[in-house]
Amino acid sequence: MATLSSPTIITTTSILLNNPFLPKTPQLSAHHHRGVRSVNGKVSCQTKNNNGNDENNQFQLIQNPNTNTPYLLDRRNILLGLGGMYAALGSEGANYYNTLAAPILPDVEKCTLSDALWDGSVGDHCCPPPFDLNITKDFEFKNYHNHVKKVRRPAHKAYEDQEWLNDYKRAIAIMKSLPMSDPRSHMQQARVHCAYCDGSYPVLGHNDTRLEVHASWLFPSFHRWYLYFYERILGKLINKPDFALPYWNWDHRDGMRIPEIFKEMDSPLFDPNRNTNHLDKMMNLSFVSDEEGSDVNEDDQYEENILLMRKAMVYPSVSDDPNKAELFLGSPYRAGDKMEGDVSGAGILERMPHNSVHVWTRSNTIKGNQDMGAFWSAGRDPLFYCHHSNVDRMWSLWTDVLHGGNFPKTPEYDDYRNAYFYFYDENANPVRVYVRDSFDTERLGYKYEDQELPWMSITQQQQQQQRQQQRQPLLGGRLKTRTFSLVKKVLTELKVMLPLPLKYSVIKTKVDRPKKSRTKEDKLEHEEVLVINFKLGKSKDFIKFDVYINDGTDYKPEDKTKINLEYAGSFTSLTHGGGGGGGDMSHMAEEDMGKNTVLKLALNQLLEDLDATDDDSIQVTIVPKSGTDSIVITGIDIE
Ligand SMILES: [Cu+2]
Structure with a gap:
């Protein structure tokens, strides 16, 4: 396990810089999908503040595709479900919501x-x-x-x-x-x-x-x-x-x-x-x-x-x-x-x-x-x-x-x-x-039947590691972590430009946080979420990539996944029909290949662990593990 006290310098490989997928402008905040979103080509506009970030806006601009009339939606009503939507939109808006968001059902x-x-x-x-x-x-x-x-x-x-x-x-x-x-x-x-x-x-x-x-x-x-x-x-x-x-x-x-x-x-x-x-x-x-x-x-x-x-x-x-x-x-x-x-x-x-x-x-x-x-x-x-x-x-x-x-x-x-x-x-x-x-x-x-839940309380070995890192151990149930100042790793300040295929190497990039030094109340009410958008293509193998935050380790795709303090989560997918044959996913039309897919990871507790709650940005490492040849990362944002 990488220790937090050993400074490591990471450089981004040249393949990232010479990549044919690089767009002319950075696209780090291209995707925001919360509450209402576009379906079947219908328009869903969102108000954005100067940072291009709609996180703090209570209202959201929605366009009715039938009348081209824009509606201003109160986000709080979106959270309330359809009842709230009726209240916010009136009957016309309610119809729109129905066409926008009907349940998916089997024929x-x-x-x-x-x-x-x-x-x-x-x-x-x-x-x-x-x-x-x-x-x-x-x-x-x-x-x-x-x-x-x-x-x-x-x-x-x-x-x-x-x-x-x-x-x-x-x-x-x-x-x-x-x-x-x-x-x-x-x-x-x-x-x-x-x-x-x-x-x-x-x-x-x-x-x-x-x-x-x-x-x-x-x-x-x-x-x-x-x-x-x-x-x-x-x-x-x-x-x-x-x-x-x-x-x-x-x-x-x-x-x-x-x-x-x-x-x-x-x-x-x-x-x-x-x-x-x-x-x-x-x-x-x-x-x-x-x-x-x-x-x-x-x-x-x-x-x-x-x-x-x-x-x-x-x-x-x-x-x-x-x-x-x-x-x-x-x-x-x-x-x-x-x-x-x-x-x-x-x-x-x-x-x-x-x-x-x-x-x-x-x-x-x-x-x-x-x-x-x-x-x-x-x-x-x-x-x-x-x-x-x-x-x-x-x-x-x-x-x-x-x-x-x-x-x-x-x-x-x-x-x-x-x-x-x-x-x-x-x-x-x-x-x-x-x-x-x-x-x-x-x-x-x-x-x-009730059974002991060892993952609810931290293990002895992890406690020792945590103590070595001069921090108070995590407590069971609601977590309360007091962190002490740490010698931080030196991490790359480079922001890679997307889209970028995951085929060639590990991707490391800096990602800005919309809000740092959040209050206790804010953290309780809002989960800070890392959103990784990507195109997922056909694969004969099981698909997996791992995500780490502020980790200076030089990860290699062939290594076993390391579950450490910096580990944030993995994307995994079982293919349809599995490996070895050409039949997998063949029932999907060609245009369905390269589906937009999203991986969302909760950050609140992880940032506490890493003593990164006051930082302007974090470093995200994405490690391809299996079946990632057709994956193209299109967005890495924090919401
Ligand atoms: Cu299952």
Whole structure:
């Protein structure tokens, strides 16, 4: 780990300066997308102050595309959701808002064979038995009430409850024996993921685009509903309505391996398509590529995993900024957006460790990253549902433990809350479920057994490191960090000009902060967010790049991701269909290549850690790790 007391001088490589992508003028503040934004070419103008920065403006100028009448929007009303919009705009404005921001919905009657399979040779497609919308009912809590609350427990403790374990195995065995015509069968359950994730459904009203539930704010809710019905089906098959799924407790040392119950070769929980090198190994929660190396000892790996968890869960929880819900859950995705959004991005919850656990588990020998490394096949591994159970638990912890307060825990937009999906329930009846009904697990009839959260409190080793750096250790829960003056690293003052491809080398650049020396109250209300905009092109490999703040280390792409004090986060993406074949993402039109994508990282706590809260600017380092050949960085800003 780089120490803060050793001054390092960094120079930007000449390739950055001689790059053909360099524009004539700097474009460091080209992208601002908050609240209302343009969709489908409609105009969205924003007032800017002299710095080109709209951060502090309460009002935003919006142009009605039908009448060309400009409206002045009060940002505070945008935060209030549609109700606030009506108040601000009157009925005409409300109509405009409706056309601007309708929820994205699947046209479930037009399921088509997904061509996302890695080389087309897998004789399967993703469509479940056709939904009959005449008999499809809207989800109602009273129709799915259970008398006993289901309690999901850690998978590594499964042997303590043999009866439950036998039930689980029996239920999966029955599920695997059901005929393909039954939507509750194992293969049909796997197809649910394939259909919603590999573009089998067109977007309702926008049949030229396909729905994809990953890399957006749909991700947490879709997977919660998916597991909800999967769990109910398993319970039904063994006639135990209180049956609960386990969770893969990868955020705890005891759970940082593939759980034993999934490794018994004669068990219905077994799947041969897993990485044989990882069966007994301590997980690397930032893993995306074998090429990153794996010579780290277990204790160090554990410490890094815990720090990663801490940065993913606790850091974005420090402020009460309602906008930060999108940082955690994923970026907006609305009707009219192309697959994965015109400007869209996965939230923290999805990027890591969710994506890395998928890649960690998938086969290292079979082509196409089966099963866990490809969307179409991930649901074939029973471990998938156990993994997503912990992802879902992270959402629940983020909501209930880290944000017990009264401010919004989810985006307040109606086009988010009113998005819906179709599933088959435990009686094979079709049901339409809404995002808005997915926020409360207790209301859905289940909860997670409490387990120690090592990432909530700092570890001993990290405390020592922190003391060496003359700072007070971070405290659990709400963080209070008092920093002392440090000898700072000498960092480059160079601002690179964008766009810039990430293909050639590490990018280091200075980024100005819109506001320094912020008051305590301001920091509590507003999360300072690093926004990295980029074009994301086709890739056969899993995609990953890492971001560090004020780090003088000379990072190399081939090194293992270092989770240190300066680490801010990573962008990761599982390709559609995975590596090895030409079929991945082939269902996307050519113009969809080079999609605008965004990575947003919370900075408040990180800047405290780095004693950089009074600085005018920060230095951002972007390290390409895997599949970044087609990535072009188009904007690096602080909002
Ligand atoms: Cu997943």
